[in-house]
Each structure stands twice: as structure tokens, then as C-alpha cells.
Amino acid sequence: MSGTARIERRRNVQLRLGVNGEDTEVSFAPYKTLLELLREDLGLTGTKHGCELGECGACAVLIDGEPQLACLKLAIECEGCSVETIEGLARGKELHPLQAAFADHGGSQCGYCTPGVIMTAKGLLDHEPEPSRERIREATAGILCRCTGYQQIVDAIEHAAAELRGERK
Amino acid sequence: MMRLPWFDYRAPRSVEEAAKILAWEGNGAMLIAGGTDLLPNMKRRHQMPQTLVSVRQVEALKKIANGSGLRLGAGLTLTELLAVRGLRERYRALAQAAAQVATPQLRNMGTLGGNLCLDTRCTYYNQNYEWRKAIDFCMKKDGEVCWVATASKRCLAVSSTDTAPALIALGARVKLVSAAGEREIALAELYQNDGIDYLKRKPDEILTEVLLPQPDGWRSSYWKLRRRGSFDFPLLGVAAAAKLAADGTVEAARLVLGAVSSHPLVIKSDALAGRKLTDDVIAEIGEAAQSRAKPMDNTDMDLRWRKHVVADFVGYALRELRGDDMSAMRLRIAKQLV
Ligand SMILES: Cc1cc2nc3c(=O)[nH]c(=O)nc-3n(C[C@H](O)[C@H](O)[C@H](O)COP(=O)(O)OP(=O)(O)OC[C@H]3O[C@@H](n4cnc5c(N)ncnc54)[C@H](O)[C@@H]3O)c2cc1C
Ligand code: SF4
Ligand code: FES
Ligand code: FES
Numbered sequence: 001m002s003g004t005a006r007i008e009r010r011r012n013v014q015l016r017l018g019v020n021g022e023d024t025e026v027s028f029a030p031y032k033t034l035l036e037l038l039r040e041d042l043g044l045t046g047t048k049h050g051c052e053l054g055e056c057g058a059c060a061v062l063i064d065g066e067p068q069l070a071c072l073k074l075a076i077e078c079e080g081c082s083v084e085t086i087e088g089l090a091r092g093k094e095l096h097p098l099q100a101a102f103a104d105h106g107g108s109q110c111g112y113c114t115p116g117v118i119m120t121a122k123g124l125l126d127h128e129p130e131p132s133r134e135r136i137r138e139a140t141a142g143i144l145c146r147c148t149g150y151q152q153i154v155d156a157i158e159h160a161a162a163e164l165r166g167e168r169k
Numbered sequence: 170m171m172r173l174p175w176f177d178y179r180a181p182r183s184v185e186e187a188a189k190i191l192a193w194e195g196n197g198a199m200l201i202a203g204g205t206d207l208l209p210n211m212k213r214r215h216q217m218p219q220t221l222v223s224v225r226q227v228e229a230l231k232k233i234a235n236g237s238g239l240r241l242g243a244g245l246t247l248t249e250l251l252a253v254r255g256l257r258e259r260y261r262a263l264a265q266a267a268a269q270v271a272t273p274q275l276r277n278m279g280t281l282g283g284n285l286c287l288d289t290r291c292t293y294y295n296q297n298y299e300w301r302k303a304i305d306f307c308m309k310k311d312g313e314v315c316w317v318a319t320a321s322k323r324c325l326a327v328s329s330t331d332t333a334p335a336l337i338a339l340g341a342r343v344k345l346v347s348a349a350g351e352r353e354i355a356l357a358e359l360y361q362n363d364g365i366d367y368l369k370r371k372p373d374e375i376l377t378e379v380l381l382p383q384p385d386g387w388r389s390s391y392w393k394l395r396r397r398g399s400f401d402f403p404l405l406g407v408a409a410a411a412k413l414a415a416d417g418t419v420e421a422a423r424l425v426l427g428a429v430s431s432h433p434l435v436i437k438s439d440a441l442a443g444r445k446l447t448d449d450v451i452a453e454i455g456e457a458a459q460s461r462a463k464p465m466d467n468t469d470m471d472l473r474w475r476k477h478v479v480a481d482f483v484g485y486a487l488r489e490l491r492g493d494d495m496s497a498m499r500l501r502i503a504k505q506l507v
Contacts, residue, residue, distance in 0.1 A: 006178070007179075008177055030176075031173040031174065031175050031176065053171070053209040053213075054271070066277045068274055069205075069274050069278065072203075072204055072205050072209065072275075074204060077225060120273075138273070141398065141399035141400075142271075142272025142273050142274040142275065143272075144400075
């Protein structure tokens with residue numbers, strides 16, 4: 001699809017991308033956003049559909065390790081990318097430390113913002129294993145939460161970071 | 170669901186190829202970089218290009234070069250821009266502006282070129298199709314009148330880019346390339362005071378590079394007013410830059426306001442030359458800027474108040490240039506140190 005080739009509006013496109021570590025081939029309508037591709041074509045509804053305009057952060061996923069908004073990302077531009085969503089975190093029945101910490105510290109109430117916050121937090125901790133509270137606030141400033149008041153979100157990320165560093169169990 | 174309208178899609182790998190496609194496709198084509206402005210607009214049916222020409226795969230637009238100054242590729246994301254070594258020390262206003270654009274996730278996607286070409290904004294325009302239809306649309310798109318000033322012959326939508334005022338204050342130039350050739354202009358010359366035709370860029374021109382002069386003793390500062398510490402577009406942006414002599418006398422200065430007009434508003438600041446940035450001089454310049462600012466009632470917050478704080482914000486910027494410790498005020502206004 002790259003280079004000079006034209007993608008035409010009426011024909012489905014077929015492309016490969018990595019989703020949660022698995023090489024995936026998918027065929028879809030070319031106007032779709034990554035959010036629509038994940039939820040509608042791949043059945044991965046963990047990534048939430050909020051405002052669709054970049055104004056809430058509920059749809060944040062990791063693209064090549066960086067938190068980005070799936071609602072403003074053309075799916076055709078994800079060819080060859082590695083996409084990580086909330087579904088990829090748990091190992092079998094065992095929760096990822098971030099998921100466990102959100103449950104333990106009240107970081108998630110209605111849960112609508114939680115996948116976006118957790119993926120953003122994972123993006124942060126993958127690069128910076130020991131962020132200050134200030135840095136956690138800064139990194140998650142692109143996601144609105146209408147329930148928690150944010151304090152518990154920061155607590156949860158701080159605890160998960162400590163656990164990931166092996167300081168708590 | 171707000172679906173994107175249908176489009177054909179091209180992803181050229183070089184500027185030449187992109188320019189050829191634009192020339193061939195004519196007015197039906199639009200460039201897309203990060204898509205963080207264009208895609209919401211397409212969902213709301215503000216723009217419905219026949220063809221999207223993506224510049225994401227054009228490596229040349231990611232170049233950073235030091236030489237006599239700094240050359241920044243228009244395709245750098247704002248996150249990549251903020252990581253440019255020495256940016257904060259040499260071009261502080263640009264770093265302060267870029268760090269306050271949107272949210273971290275959006276800065277990972279949105280580019281410098283897209284920020285400079287950002288569509289103008291208005292409460293009667295940045296709404297979905299049904300909402301706009303319910304008010305019979307407006308002059309900027311699909312309608313006749315301007316709801317902000319019904320007697321106005323032109324659209325008064327607001328220039329809302331954060332980096333443009335900062336870059337103009339820093340004396341930036343931009344390079345525009347089309348199939349017919351290329352030109353280099355002062356960034357201030359890219360804009361005009363019209364909410365619809367806000368850019369003097371021709372539809373087939375690609376903004377490829379931003380060129381900054383050597384800092385050469387210039388200092389700069391950017392202050393932004395918005396409701397929240399994240400997400401929001403500017404309700405006022407103040408960019409100031411000055412070259413100060415060793416004793417603090419201003420040798421030259423530039424002052425630019427964002428979000429109070431349909432283009433970045435350059436304020437004449439000759440009055441500063443040869444004087445020191447005393448409290449009185451700062452107050453005088455702040456008042457002069459405030460009288461020039463004409464914010465309209467088409468964005469967040471009370472109109473009179475937005476005008477009223479212009480002098481204060483100019484003051485913060487000039488005091489920062491003078492060397493005052495502004496960190497407490499910065500935390501209050503920006504909710505972060507930038
Ligand atoms: C919730 C939200 C909040 C935001 N807050 C802010 C904010 O506070 N301040 C701010 O300044 N912006 C803000 N933005 C707007 C936007 O995210 C940024 O301005 C971003 O830098 C735009 O870059 P882009 O690459 O995504 O542009 P795109 O959407 O890809 O393009 C924007 C426009 O520029 C044109 N264009 C893109 N690249 C080029 C090029 N190289 N040459 C010529 N034309 C080009 C496109 O055709 C289009 O018309 C916000 C957006 C959202 C959704
Ligand atoms: S300023 Fe007037 S014409 Fe322009 S977008 Fe707003 S209402 Fe429409
Ligand atoms: S759904 Fe993507 S930011 Fe709200
Ligand atoms: S937990 Fe409900 S929005 Fe965050």
C-alpha cells in the first residue's frame with residue numbers, strides 16, 4: 001500500500017499489523033480509524049470509544065510503544081506497526097501489575113477511561129520505570145476521568161511502577 | 170458514531186512525489202500529517218477531500234539540521250520537536266508553546282507543519298454536521314452569515330495555533346514547495362486576517378521546513394491562557410522575544426499575540442528599543458498590546474475578561490525575558506513548569 005499506489009475508497013484494503021504481539025492480517029474499509037478497526041473488525045472492544053475527536057483519551061493505545069489516540073489514527077497508516085491494547089496485558093488469568101494496582105487502589109470506578117489510562121501508563125513505565133508523581137500526572141494529562149478525581153489513578157500507577165521494579169509484591 | 174467520509178489515499182515517499190500528486194489531483198486533495206486537526210474536521214464534515222495525501226512516509230520532512238540557525242522538518246511530531254537538543258535553551262518560546270499544545274498523546278501524533286497550518290476555530294463551526302445544520306450553518310462552511318457578528322463580511326474564526334506566535338517572535342521563516350518550484354517566506358507572511366482564507370499557502374504547496382535564525386543573544390518566552398492545564402486550545406497566546414544588551418537595554422524586540430484574531434497578531438514593539446524592561450515600560454507595552462487585541466465571542470471564557478488579561482500576560486512574558494523568576498506564576502497559569 002505504500003509508495004505511489006493509490007488506495008481507492010470503494011475497495012477494502014488488506015494489510016498486516018502486529019496486535020498485542022501477534023502478526024495479524026485484516027481486511028477493512030479504508031475510511032476506518034484504528035479504533036473502528038480494533039472494535040469492529042478485530043473484536044477488541046477493550047479500547048473504549050468516547051468522543052471520537054481527540055478530546056477524552058478513552059481510546060489511547062500504544063503504537064510502536066507510544067501512547068496515541070486510536071480515534072484519530074487512520075487504520076491504513078498502521079501497516080507494519082505494533083499496536084498494544086488493554087487485551088494484551090494479562091498473562092492468562094494473571095493480571096498485569098498495572099491492572100492489579102488499579103483494582104486495589106480504586107484507580108478504576110466506572111472503568112470507561114481505564115484502558116486508555118493503563119495503556120498510557122504502560123507507555124510511560126516502559127520508558128521511565130521510576131517516574132515522580134508529577135511526571136505521572138503530566139503523562140496521563142491527556143485522559144479525562146469523570147469518576148476518580150485522578151488521585152487514585154496516580155496512586156495506582158505509582159504502586160504498579162514499584163511492583164514492576166521488584167520493590168513490592 | 171461519527172464516521173470519516175470516504176476518500177482515496179496516497180502515501181508518497183518524497184516531497185517531489187507528494188508535490189506531483191497535489192498538482193495532479195488539484196483542489197480535491199489535501200495533505201494529512203498527524204491528522205489530529207484534519208480528521209476531527211472530516212468527521213464533522215468541515216473538510217471532505219477527495220484524496221488524502223499523507224506525508225507520514227516522507228523521511229525528508231523529519232530532518233533536523235544545525236547550521237546558521239536551526240532547520241526543522243515540518244513532519245516532526247511535537248514530541249520529536251521537544252526532544253531536539255538545545256531547543257529549550259536556544260528557542261525557549263517554541264519549546265514552551267509546543268509543550269502546551271493539546272495533550273501528550275496528541276503531541277505524539279500532531280506535527281509542526283500541521284500546527285502551523287491548523288484550521289481556524291469558532292464555537293459555531295467546531296460542531297458536528299447536525300448541530301451546524303440546526304443553525305443553518307455559517308459563512309465558513311455551507312452557510313451565508315457569520316453568527317459571531319452578523320454584519321461581518323468576513324469570517325472571524327480564531328487562529329489557534331500555539332507554535333506560530335512563538336515562531337514569528339523568534340523570526341522564523343518557512344519553505345513552501347510545489348511542483349512548480351519553491352519559495353521561502355517569513356512565517357508571519359504565511360497568514361492573513363481571514364477566518365476562511367487564513368493561509369497564503371497555495372493549495373498545491375507543501376510546507377517542508379521551518380528555519381530559525383541563530384539565537385544570537387535573543388531571549389524568548391510564551392504564555393498561554395486556557396481553562397485547563399491540558400487539552401484546551403489557546404484563548405490567548407503571548408509570545409515575546411528580545412535582544413538585550415549587557416546592561417538590560419532592549420536592542421530589538423518582537424511581540425506576537427495568538428488567539429485574538431484570525432491570524433497571529435504582530436504587535437509593533439519599536440517603543441521598546443533603547444529602553445530597559447522596567448515595570449513602567451512593561452505596563453506601557455502591555456496596555457498597547459491590549460488595545461490592539463480584538464478577541465471575539467466565539468471561544469471559551471468571557472470576552473471582556475479575555476481582553477482584560479492581555480496586558481497581564483504580556484507582562485508575564487516580558488518579566489520572564491527580563492530574568493524574573495516566574496515559576497510560581499507559571500505553575501498557577503500553565504499548571505506545569507514549561
Ligand atoms: C483535543 C485537541 C486539542 C488540541 N489542542 C491544541 C492546542 O492547544 N494548541 C494547538 O496549537 N493545537 C491543538 N490541537 C490541534 C492539533 O493537534 C495540533 O495543532 C497539531 O500540531 C496539528 O498537526 P497534525 O500533524 O495533526 O495536522 P493535520 O491534522 O495532519 O493537518 C492540519 C492541517 O494542516 C495541513 N497540513 C499538514 N501538514 C502540512 C504540510 N507539511 N504542508 C502544508 N499543509 C499541511 C493539513 O492539510 C490540514 O489542513 C488540538 C487538537 C485536539 C484534537
Ligand atoms: S466566525 Fe462567523 S463565519 Fe467564521 S466560523 Fe464563526 S460563525 Fe462561522
Ligand atoms: S475517543 Fe479518542 S480521544 Fe475520545
Ligand atoms: S473511572 Fe469512570 S471515567 Fe475514569
